[in-house]
Amino acid sequence: MHLQPRLHTAEEMGAIYLVYKEWKVFFMSRYSYFSHLQCPQCGLIFSGSEVRQLCGCGSPLLARYDLEALRQVLPRPELEGRETSLWRYHELLPVERPENVVTLGEGMTPLLPLPRLGAAYDLPHLYMKDEGIIPTGSFKARGATVGLSKAKELGVRQFAMPTNGNAGAAWSLYAARAGIRASVVMPVDAPMITRGECAASGADLYLVNGLISDAGRLVAGKIASGGIYDASTLKEPYRIEGKKTMGIEIAEQFGWTLPDVILYPTGGGVGLIGIYKALSELLELGWIEGPLPRLVAVQAAGCAPIVKAWQEGASRSEFWPNSGTAAFGINVPKALGDFLVLEAVYATGGCAVAVEDEALLSEQRLAASLEGAFVCPEGAAAFAAARKLRESGWIRDGERVVVLNTGMGIKYPETIPVNAPVLQPEDALPS
Amino acid sequence: MHLQPRLHTAEEMGAIYLVYKEWKVFFMSRYSYFSHLQCPQCGLIFSGSEVRQLCGCGSPLLARYDLEALRQVLPRPELEGRETSLWRYHELLPVERPENVVTLGEGMTPLLPLPRLGAAYDLPHLYMKDEGIIPTGSFKARGATVGLSKAKELGVRQFAMPTNGNAGAAWSLYAARAGIRASVVMPVDAPMITRGECAASGADLYLVNGLISDAGRLVAGKIASGGIYDASTLKEPYRIEGKKTMGIEIAEQFGWTLPDVILYPTGGGVGLIGIYKALSELLELGWIEGPLPRLVAVQAAGCAPIVKAWQEGASRSEFWPNSGTAAFGINVPKALGDFLVLEAVYATGGCAVAVEDEALLSEQRLAASLEGAFVCPEGAAAFAAARKLRESGWIRDGERVVVLNTGMGIKYPETIPVNAPVLQPEDALPS
Numbered sequence: 001m002h003l004q005p006r007l008h009t010a011e012e013m014g015a016i017y018l019v020y021k022e023w024k025v026f027f028m029s030r031y032s033y034f035s036h037l038q039c040p041q042c043g044l045i046f047s048g049s050e051v052r053q054l055c056g057c058g059s060p061l062l063a064r065y066d067l068e069a070l071r072q073v074l075p076r077p078e079l080e081g082r083e084t085s086l087w088r089y090h091e092l093l094p095v096e097r098p099e100n101v102v103t104l105g106e107g108m109t110p111l112l113p114l115p116r117l118g119a120a121y122d123l124p125h126l127y128m129k130d131e132g133i134i135p136t137g138s139f140k141a142r143g144a145t146v147g148l149s150k151a152k153e154l155g156v157r158q159f160a161m162p163t164n165g166n167a168g169a170a171w172s173l174y175a176a177r178a179g180i181r182a183s184v185v186m187p188v189d190a191p192m193i194t195r196g197e198c199a200a201s202g203a204d205l206y207l208v209n210g211l212i213s214d215a216g217r218l219v220a221g222k223i224a225s226g227g228i229y230d231a232s233t234l235k236e237p238y239r240i241e242g243k244k245t246m247g248i249e250i251a252e253q254f255g256w257t258l259p260d261v262i263l264y265p266t267g268g269g270v271g272l273i274g275i276y277k278a279l280s281e282l283l284e285l286g287w288i289e290g291p292l293p294r295l296v297a298v299q300a301a302g303c304a305p306i307v308k309a310w311q312e313g314a315s316r317s318e319f320w321p322n323s324g325t326a327a328f329g330i331n332v333p334k335a336l337g338d339f340l341v342l343e344a345v346y347a348t349g350g351c352a353v354a355v356e357d358e359a360l361l362s363e364q365r366l367a368a369s370l371e372g373a374f375v376c377p378e379g380a381a382a383f384a385a386a387r388k389l390r391e392s393g394w395i396r397d398g399e400r401v402v403v404l405n406t407g408m409g410i411k412y413p414e415t416i417p418v419n420a421p422v423l424q425p426e427d428a429l430p431s
Numbered sequence: 432m433h434l435q436p437r438l439h440t441a442e443e444m445g446a447i448y449l450v451y452k453e454w455k456v457f458f459m460s461r462y463s464y465f466s467h468l469q470c471p472q473c474g475l476i477f478s479g480s481e482v483r484q485l486c487g488c489g490s491p492l493l494a495r496y497d498l499e500a501l502r503q504v505l506p507r508p509e510l511e512g513r514e515t516s517l518w519r520y521h522e523l524l525p526v527e528r529p530e531n532v533v534t535l536g537e538g539m540t541p542l543l544p545l546p547r548l549g550a551a552y553d554l555p556h557l558y559m560k561d562e563g564i565i566p567t568g569s570f571k572a573r574g575a576t577v578g579l580s581k582a583k584e585l586g587v588r589q590f591a592m593p594t595n596g597n598a599g600a601a602w603s604l605y606a607a608r609a610g611i612r613a614s615v616v617m618p619v620d621a622p623m624i625t626r627g628e629c630a631a632s633g634a635d636l637y638l639v640n641g642l643i644s645d646a647g648r649l650v651a652g653k654i655a656s657g658g659i660y661d662a663s664t665l666k667e668p669y670r671i672e673g674k675k676t677m678g679i680e681i682a683e684q685f686g687w688t689l690p691d692v693i694l695y696p697t698g699g700g701v702g703l704i705g706i707y708k709a710l711s712e713l714l715e716l717g718w719i720e721g722p723l724p725r726l727v728a729v730q731a732a733g734c735a736p737i738v739k740a741w742q743e744g745a746s747r748s749e750f751w752p753n754s755g756t757a758a759f760g761i762n763v764p765k766a767l768g769d770f771l772v773l774e775a776v777y778a779t780g781g782c783a784v785a786v787e788d789e790a791l792l793s794e795q796r797l798a799a800s801l802e803g804a805f806v807c808p809e810g811a812a813a814f815a816a817a818r819k820l821r822e823s824g825w826i827r828d829g830e831r832v833v834v835l836n837t838g839m840g841i842k843y844p845e846t847i848p849v850n851a852p853v854l855q856p857e858d859a860l861p862s
Contacts, residue, residue, distance in 0.1 A: 188853060
């Protein structure tokens with residue numbers, strides 16, 4: 001008998017993979033409970049053992065875990081004494097062998113009470129999750145450590161990506177540690193310091209006289225020529241898994257309870273999608289109880305496609321023409337994952353808010369002078385939104401509010417005016 | 432009977448204080464086991480309950496603890512589950528009431544193995560303690576959190592300090608959080624970004640057309656006019672207590688064992704003095720066993736007074752004229768605590784090494800491109816010294832070596848040359 005070989009359909013491959021995976025989960029060690037990838041739009045399932053980008057339907061893919069099995073093994077969090085990086089949650093991350101982990105010690109960033117700023121906003125329970133205290137100085141390190149660890153596990157040797165600066169810096173430096181070659185394209189207006197980070201890492205760095213959407217087109221052209229991994233936001237399915245750890249950490253740092261509101265500066269929106277995904281997984285595991293915090297997507301008035309969509313009750317956003325803002329990281333005129341951001345906002349009873357550059361720059365100075373928190377302009381936008389939502393009454397009396405500061409203010413030195421007298425050694429200080 | 436009031440001598444006050452302190456230690460809660468201040472030069476003892484600067488003999492004062500009492504309560508470290516900041520070691524810090532702690536979540540920085548850079552140096556057990564992953568992006572945050580917390584506890588309302596940039600930035604921002612007024616003087620050549628940090632905090636910032644020694648003279652003039660706390664390096668006794676936590680963390684992160692060698696970029700040298708102090712205290716507590724690591728004071732060839740003193744077997748250094756280096760933080764021509772640095776180096780069988788700017792800048796790029804570690808030029812100097820000491824055989828086969836990186840590379844963007852082509856949106860990336 002001679003069996004005619006034939007190609008399996010994607011559905012068949014998905015089913016075969018699930019059987020294999022069940023066997024593997026049963027017999028092998030469980031550093032990770034990663035199971036497979038799934039398309040949130042059409043439901044199709046893919047193996048996570050080979051390189052994947054978007055689903056055939058055009059949607060990003062999401063990682064799924066054997067949560068029921070994990071629930072049996074770790075019915076309640078027993079994380080004390082584990083390393084103080086995001087890899088303490090390795091069961092909920094997609095890297096299957098610890099030797100593939102590419103780490104610079106990222107995660108478990110401080111969750112700080114801000115009593116003085118909170119008093120100014122009439123928010124006595126205001127907290128900042130400070131993502132500046134992390135390698136490369138921005139939360140992009142979370143996406144890079146998990147994205148590149150998984151890329152290494154999958155045998156990736158080279159990738160390309162567009163960036164507004166910080167993601168490119170993080171991915172370049174983590175790529176250097178992984179021994180993977182990086183090609184990065186960023187707008188000429190992206191923060192100067194992120195150029196230096198890419199250059200120091202030895203990455204191939206290109207500047208484009210345009211926006212991140214233009215950088216994206218240049219990268220797409222290079223990807224089309226073949227052989228290079230596309231590390232564009234959400235075109236690879238794993239950076240979101242790194243970013244979701246912000247949500248797990250917030251829950252752990254509050255003793256497995258939840259705040260009422262989380263405000264997140266939204267460009268591509270992966271962090272917000274990730275936090276929602278994390279909290280949903282923790283609910284399913286029984287590690288936390290609902291209701292989930294109301295998630296707020298904060299944008300700049302000069303680039304607010306998600307806010308416009310939310311105001312219209314739409315499920316997707318439209319390209320925002322001629323976008324511009326001092327909060328450069330959220331200058332994203334059209335996000336690939338916009339529908340996932342909006343879903344998270346709608347599902348949690350959250351909202352989307354736009355703030356003017358003037359308001360966010362003033363909030364940046366206020367946070368530094370009242371709390372010593374020198375936040376990035378994107379983080380400052382989320383503070384401005386907190387003030388606005390409290391003034392409008394949307395945030396209610398006594399609610400526990402977390403603002404995500406996505407990076408260090410020192411990466412944007414031009415946002416702070418400096419007026420310092422220059423003295424000669426023989427002068428005296430004014431009294 | 433009428434008792435004639437008289438002034439007690441400093442010795443009598445010290446004795447009275449010790450009796451009071453013993454009573455207090457016995458009856459009150461023990462957040463801190465801080466006991467008193469002591470002059471390491473003349474041995475005089477001072478109460479730690481009021482503002483102190485230098486000893487009358489001109490020496491810095493050091494904090495002493497009731498180690499015997501602590502040893503009975505915490506015979507072995509039971510730190511698991513404690514907060515992941517340096518305040519996990521509160522028993523060994525001088526702040527007596529937790530409500531005085533001024534924190535931004537600093538400490539427990541990563542201790543990272545560097546296998547690829549280690550291979551390049553023939554140091555298979557090379558580690559970096561990464562002090563860039565901390566608020567304000569430099570290890571100066573450790574001194575600021577403890578120094579300002581204690582200042583707050585002592586009722587200080589205003590301070591002044593000279594700085595090479597990073598310390599002023601850290602103290603300004605922590606002062607803002609503490610509600611204490613800061614006056615900071617830095618050389619015009621100090622890293623530009625640190626100006627922005629001071630300005631954002633609302634501190635009074637002055638630039639001086641000279642070196643840190645000139646800034647020190649300006650501050651001394653202001654202090655002489657009265658009413659202002661002198662926060663100059665080692666003129667207040669508590670920042671060293673913050674910096675010593677680097678040593679405690681290294682021991683804890685190695686599972687309460689010790690590396691063979693620690694290399695530390697040395698300007699004022701407080702970190703090195705602090706690490707030696709910490710390890711000595713841990714020895715006395717019985718938390719670790721000796722021998723202590725050989726401590727290496729690394730300086731730049733353009734400013735190497737400690738290296739010169741060490742080569743001459745001297746116990747103090749001399750002012751280094753016309754100093755200059757790209758590693759601006761260690762451009763300190765004469766350190767107040769030089770004798771303590773040299774004592775730590777001699778006592779541990781360590782050494783002092785000078786490296787050229789060219790060597791340290793090249794090491795900075797190598798660390799970024801091999802390990803994704805974008806270190807500051809001062810940290811890079813310590814890497815260059817590790818290479819040099821391995822080549823000379825001073826570091827022996829198989830030794831466990833820790834390099835202290837004192838801050839983020841992004842605070843010194845001018846040290847990295849960037850060559851990136853500028854493309855137009857309609858261009859294509861080179862293949």
